[in-house]
Amino acid sequence: AQSVSQHNHHVILSEAASLELGCNYSYGGTVNLFWYVQYPGQHLQLLLKYFSGDPLVKGIKGFEAEFIKSKFSFNLRKPSVQWSDTAEYFCAVMLFSGGYNKLIFGAGTRLAVHP
Amino acid sequence: NAGVTQTPKFRVLKTGQSMTLLCAQDMNHEYMYWYRQDPGMGLRLIHYSVGEGTTAKGEVPDGYNVSRLKKQNFLLGLESAAPSQTSVYFCASSPPPPQGTYGYTFGSGTRLTVV
Numbered sequence: 318a319q320s321v322s323q324h325n326h327h328v329i330l331s332e333a334a335s336l337e338l339g340c341n342y343s344y345g346g347t348v349n350l351f352w353y354v355q356y357p358g359q360h361l362q363l364l365l366k367y368f369s370g371d372p373l374v375k376g377i378k379g380f381e382a383e384f385i386k387s388k389f390s391f392n393l394r395k396p397s398v399q400w401s402d403t404a405e406y407f408c409a410v411m412l413f414s415g416g417y418n419k420l421i422f423g424a425g426t427r428l429a430v431h432p
Numbered sequence: 433n434a435g436v437t438q439t440p441k442f443r444v445l446k447t448g449q450s451m452t453l454l455c456a457q458d459m460n461h462e463y464m465y466w467y468r469q470d471p472g473m474g475l476r477l478i479h480y481s482v483g484e485g486t487t488a489k490g491e492v493p494d495g496y497n498v499s500r501l502k503k504q505n506f507l508l509g510l511e512s513a514a515p516s517q518t519s520v521y522f523c524a525s526s527p528p529p530p531q532g533t534y535g536y537t538f539g540s541g542t543r544l545t546v547v
Binding site for chain 1: 463465467472473474475476477522524526528529534535536538539540541
């Protein structure tokens with residue numbers, strides 16, 4: 318079965334520290350890849366997405382992610398986090414099957430950034 | 433610029449009660465989805481619809497029913513609520529492929545507690 322694995326369930330960082338959140342998926346076909354963010358009490362917002370082309374994609378708020386096809390990975394990075402980045406981050410994979418596209422989410426990583 | 437609107441935002445039910453969650457979108461999207469979000473499990477697809485009058489089961493459909501009588505509305509029903517259905521419910525919509533492969537638009541969620 319297709320799945321999305323996020324390696325870290327909870328991450329605690331100090332402001333200005335660098336961030337890398339891991340995401341791996343298990344599906345051999347064509348995929349589109351996403352990172353969503355959910356700030357406390359809010360709904361999901363799209364951070365960035367990858368469809369094709371340059372495997373290094375840049376999103377909002379200084380986030381970027383790198384697609385490594387050979388590793389089935391799509392890790393999220395930010396060079397210097399801020400307190401306002403405290404949120405839960407979800408990796409998601411769009412699969413294509415039977416003319417229908419299906420978005421599968423990882424379990425999420427809860428990030429806490431301390432001032 | 434409403435996007436996807438969910439009502440109600442919060443609800444407390446007693447075990448065995450029934451209720452309906454309403455999702456409305458104003459983007460003329462064909463596809464609509466209901467997810468539930470539980471700690472440590474990410475978002476899991478309950479039911480989805482690829483058009484007016486059509487619905488299909490997702491990963492965790494048991495205990496839920498849905499209806500898509502109008503293109504803009506997608507209703508999620510709980511006939512006999514159970515404590516295991518305590519969760520945050522998110523509705524989403526998208527165009528069909530290929531545009532729909534670029535991501536979904538999410539509502540702000542409904543927090544349901546079953547006591």
